[in-house]
Amino acid sequence: MVILADSQREIGSLKNANVEFDVNDKKMFTVQIARCYWTQSLTFDALVYVPDTEYGGIIGSVLTDTTLDYVELKGYTWRGMLEHKIIQPPAGSDYKKVSGELNEVLKTLIEPEFDGLFVVSQENTGVSVSNYQFDRYCTLLDGIVEMLASKGCRLDIRHKREEGVPGYVLISAVPVVDYSDQVELSKDCSLNYTMKDSRNGINHLIVTGKGELADRTVYHLYVWPDGSFRGEPYYTGLDEIAEVYENTSTETAELKSKAVEKLKEICNKKTFDMDIEKLGIDVAIGDVIGGRDYLTGIAMKKSVGNIVYSVTSGIISKEYKLEGD
Structure with a gap:
């Protein structure tokens, strides 16, 4: 269910609209709705999201087309918003460096940039960095993703709404899950996939x-x-x-x-494509999946690089893309 909200309250489910969240490639979302269903709440600065997931963002662009009789609304996903903040070296320093437990570091980097909308988890991950050095003038998204990857972790993003509390985006560092170590995905699993190993x-x-x-x-x-x-x-x-x-x-x-x-x-490159949705596991961006073809002996694994979440005529679909594909 896709929800429409403002900064203080949840307005309700977004009905009669086609919605697409391109989470980590374009890092944009799109809402298309017939002009007859448009409401004044569907406008700039409104939040559109799927609860307790990272499919969401804030409307920043409104296009109305009387010829086609629809309104199109667009905005950055939560990752897109992180991408449009820059980690800058402190005055007099060549690089920005950080030390501490991962969530504590994320808190100092993220929360001052988003006026209370983005909240970093207070959970102690038990993992720390020491004098970690960011690239000069890298995006906030790239910087924190690379920092977490150096410790075998990924970024977890979920929109939360609690009774009596304005909605917020909860961010935390969590371990990368390597599903290729848990489940060997092969033709024996009745899953279709394609692999190409070009040497x-x-x-x-x-x-x-x-x-x-x-x-x-x-x-x-x-x-x-x-x-x-x-x-x-x-x-x-x-x-x-x-x-x-x-x-x-x-x-x-x-x-x-x-x-x-x-x-x-x-x-040289390896490409690997599989219908991840049929696996029945909750794979997130940064997690790893793998497969093996016993006929050719080709085996490989890759991280999930992007998820495109769509609602078209009330039908929900997810498209997963792997890193490098």
């Missing part, structure tokens, strides 16, 4: 930029087994697979980032 991708990219002949900008980018890209080779001889990437339209200072993007597209 003939490019591992040496020769990057050529502006200039002529000997004066031309040229550098080399190499893939390493841990997935990193470096300036010195790991794969040589028969194992080397090279390609030239020519880009004369990009300034030299930006050429490396463009080359990295290109190499990500063409290097």
